[in-house]
Amino acid sequence: MSHSKLLVASLAATLFSTSLFAGDDDLSEAAVKERTKPVGSVYIAGAEPVKAGGARSxxxxxxxxxxxxxxxxxxxxxxxxxxxxxxxxxxxxxxxxxxxxxxxxxxxxxxxxxxxxxxxxxxxxxxxxxxxx
Ligand code: HEC
Missing domain, CATH: 1.10.760.10 (Cytochrome c-like domain)
Incomplete structure (x- = not known):
């Protein structure tokens, strides 16, 4: 009994997360392009490591x-x-x-x-x- 409840729960969780990921995929192409655009241009322009603390004066x-x-x-x-x-x-x-x-x-x-x-x-x-x- 407890086994099948667990199965249902995990199946539901799987379906839920699968649909979430599917939703993410629709957005991700544009979102990733947008997110990687500035990083990509920084690397191409300077070919420099990007420091977490930002540039020194x-x-x-x-x-x-x-x-x-x-x-x-x-x-x-x-x-x-x-x-x-x-x-x-x-x-x-x-x-x-x-x-x-x-x-x-x-x-x-x-x-x-x-x-x-x-x-x-x-x-x-x-x-x-x-x-x-
Ligand atoms: C080991 C000594 C040394 C250090 C350290 C040093 N420099 Fe120099 N730098 C020189 C010398 C000597 C010259 C003059 C070269 C010449 O014209 O004969 C010079 C010239 C320059 C010039 C003029 C270049 C030209 O075309 O006339 C610039 C700009 C410059 N340095 C920037 C920097 C910066 C920025 C730093 C720090 C990040 C730095 N230097 C660190 C020794 C040094």
Missing amino acids: GADVYGASCIACHGAGVMGAPKPGNADDWAPRKEQGFDVLLEHAINGFKAMPAKGSCMDCSDDEIKAAIEHMLEGV
């Missing part, structure tokens, strides 16, 4: 990864906010500065050796150094 990245050289102008690294240091470099255009910072340039190591920095975080760090320039 330019000041944070600078303080953690760039200040060691740029703070004092080690090996000729342009100092933050120093117009003389940055003027000839800015003439190249921001895209070139960004490209050099990401891939490395002479004594400037790729990403300032911050290998978990996203391209956007490197960009923010450069913008931080260019403040007031």
